[in-house]
Amino acid sequence: MAYNDIVKLLGSDADSLLKHKCETFPKDVLHVPSPDFIDRIFIDSNRNPQVLRNLAAIHNHGRLAGTGYLSILPVDQGIEHTAGASFAKNPMYFDPENILKLAIEGGCNAVATTFGNLAIVARKYAHKIPFIVKINHNELLTYPTKYDQVMFGSVADAWNLGAAAVGATIYFGSEQSDRQIVEVAKAFERAHELGMATVLWCYVRNNDFKKDGVNYETSADVTGQANHIGVTIQADIIKQKLPDSNGGFNAIKFGKTDPLMYNKLSTDHPIDLCRYQVANCYMGRAGLINSGGESGEDDFKQAVKQAVINKRAGGSGLIMGRKSFQRPFKEGVDLMNLVQDVYLAKEIDLA
Numbered sequence: 001m002a003y004n005d006i007v008k009l010l011g012s013d014a015d016s017l018l019k020h021k022c023e024t025f026p027k028d029v030l031h032v033p034s035p036d037f038i039d040r041i042f043i044d045s046n047r048n049p050q051v052l053r054n055l056a057a058i059h060n061h062g063r064l065a066g067t068g069y070l071s072i073l074p075v076d077q078g079i080e081h082t083a084g085a086s087f088a089k090n091p092m093y094f095d096p097e098n099i100l101k102l103a104i105e106g107g108c109n110a111v112a113t114t115f116g117n118l119a120i121v122a123r124k125y126a127h128k129i130p131f132i133v134k135i136n137h138n139e140l141l142t143y144p145t146k147y148d149q150v151m152f153g154s155v156a157d158a159w160n161l162g163a164a165a166v167g168a169t170i171y172f173g174s175e176q177s178d179r180q181i182v183e184v185a186k187a188f189e190r191a192h193e194l195g196m197a198t199v200l201w202c203y204v205r206n207n208d209f210k211k212d213g214v215n216y217e218t219s220a221d222v223t224g225q226a227n228h229i230g231v232t233i234q235a236d237i238i239k240q241k242l243p244d245s246n247g248g249f250n251a252i253k254f255g256k257t258d259p260l261m262y263n264k265l266s267t268d269h270p271i272d273l274c275r276y277q278v279a280n281c282y283m284g285r286a287g288l289i290n291s292g293g294e295s296g297e298d299d300f301k302q303a304v305k306q307a308v309i310n311k312r313a314g315g316s317g318l319i320m321g322r323k324s325f326q327r328p329f330k331e332g333v334d335l336m337n338l339v340q341d342v343y344l345a346k347e348i349d350l351a
Helices: 003-018 037-044 049-059 083-087 097-105 115-119 155-160 177-194 220-232 248-252 270-279 299-313 329-344
Strands: 070-075 110-114 131-134 165-172 197-204 237-240 287-291 317-319
Touching: 003 299, 037 049, 049 165, 049 197, 070 097, 070 131, 070 287, 070 329, 097 110, 097 329, 110 115, 115 131, 131 155, 155 177, 165 177, 165 220, 177 197, 197 220, 220 237, 220 248, 220 270, 270 287, 270 299, 287 299, 299 317, 299 329
Parallel strands: 070 110, 070 317, 110 131, 131 165, 165 197, 197 237, 237 287, 287 317
Antiparallel strands: none
């Protein structure tokens, strides 16, 4: 898609998003995506040569190959949101092979899905697109619903499937978050030993984080700290929801804060809020990919908007599932290509 088409799709948001100048964290302190990102960042790390090779496999696949940016198709909703609710709009995705076909046709860097989905077609597709095996889930069949992620398999099994990386979720703020941190940290250590990269879904989950009609589970300060814990346990890539508020620590009255977090290091502009998330990922040393969220009527505009915010903030891409697979196959491909076009557009630069 041409840059002018992207501007047209953004509509009234175009000027605010495309002309914004970030004055919180200056762009020259960030480690931004680039063709030599692995050489600049991970070559000095403790990651072994096998990890570097698998990171390169992910970075050098699909339409964004060689740019430093990432476009990943994640489909774990069959567990996390129930298969019926997730695939009712498009029943072809009850067959996991179609998930792989969508990721390949959509020009993605990688596909992230469950042990079972990948295992049943592993020999046919492991050499065609990098696998990210999601190793834990909230199974959502326990009543009443609880916020807990449990392991669905071993890191060794992910390696046997030919995975380039493992993915895991931690529900920061939940009752079981301490146990999840320990489990995932150990899993990531083992994954790195075996040569796989690591991707962490850094989600905040606690009903008490909702106050006065605002859900602070997605506030910049709270999600930023979740990101910081995530990179501390050596996640190579952080997945996080885009922030839509700030001041969660102050509103809920917990945690440690400094006034500078709110009056200097962030503003209410969505790009500045996202940049605060990037800063908490070691200033971008671990790539921040934001999630695409639920599917709706204006998915194409929303997807472009999210991509522009992430890119101009210093993020590494989008990981977008429901917006893609809950629509006809070709539309899903078109939507992913549209997002990729934002990252390919040289006119859209760092704020």
